[in-house]
Amino acid sequence: MMPAGTRIHPAALCESDDVGAGTRIWAFAHVLPGARIGRDCNVCDHAFVEGGVSVGDRVTIKNGVMLFTGVTVEDDVFLGPGVIFTNDRMPRRERPKAPDELLPTVVRQGASLGAGVVVVCGTEIGEYALIGAGAVVVRDVPAHALMVGNPARRLGWVCGCGDRLPANLRSAASGERYRLVSERAGLASGATVRSLR
Numbered sequence: 001m002m003p004a005g006t007r008i009h010p011a012a013l014c015e016s017d018d019v020g021a022g023t024r025i026w027a028f029a030h031v032l033p034g035a036r037i038g039r040d041c042n043v044c045d046h047a048f049v050e051g052g053v054s055v056g057d058r059v060t061i062k063n064g065v066m067l068f069t070g071v072t073v074e075d076d077v078f079l080g081p082g083v084i085f086t087n088d089r090m091p092r093r094e095r096p097k098a099p100d101e102l103l104p105t106v107v108r109q110g111a112s113l114g115a116g117v118v119v120v121c122g123t124e125i126g127e128y129a130l131i132g133a134g135a136v137v138v139r140d141v142p143a144h145a146l147m148v149g150n151p152a153r154r155l156g157w158v159c160g161c162g163d164r165l166p167a168n169l170r171s172a173a174s175g176e177r178y179r180l181v182s183e184r185a186g187l188a189s190g191a192t193v194r195s196l197r
Contacts, residue, residue: 003019006023007023012025014030016034016049023037024042025037030048035067037049037059038055040057042061046063046064048066059077068087071104074106081116083116083117086119088101088103089103106125114133118137120137123141128159129141129146130147131148142183142186176189177189
């Protein structure tokens with residue numbers, strides 16, 4: 001029995017019993033047993049969520065997104081159309097890996113990944129990072145980083161609302177001032193940035 005306000009389209013296949021209240025799963029999306037999807041999420045057409053995936057609250061998973069075992073997506077994340085996550089750096093048909101051999105990937109709170117982004121496993125995408133369409137993420141991404149290209153490289157910094165920050169790291173939209181913690185950790189405002197691996 002799904003929580004109140006949860007909507008599963010008749011053409012969707014939701015085999016998980018861990019879907020939060022207010023979440024919508026649209027036509028032809030497939031959510032496997034053992035996947036966890038939080039509250040007020042939007043899982044669009046043809047998305048695939050494998051068992052062992054954890055999705056936080058208020059996450060948007062656009063059409064054709066592929067989430068495989070070992071991926072953790074925190075709250076308020078946006079995954080654009082066709083985003084693909086991997087979980088095995090050296091896949092071989094002859095030797096499939098057990099779940100504990102797969103490399104985990106974490107997308108921290110508020111991050112946004114544009115259309116067609118590919119995320120190579122074993123990486124962490126920092127809070128409020130913005131990954132441009134078509135980028136290939138092969139290493140950890142600092143908090144608030146603006147990343148583009150293949151392999152993805154940092155083009156600048158963005159505020160929590162997604163606007164590019166000028167050199168003084170003050171958001172024109174909100175007036176909020178950011179500080180550079182380190183090139184590896186990224187930016188912080190009043191809150192502390194979680195350290196990357």
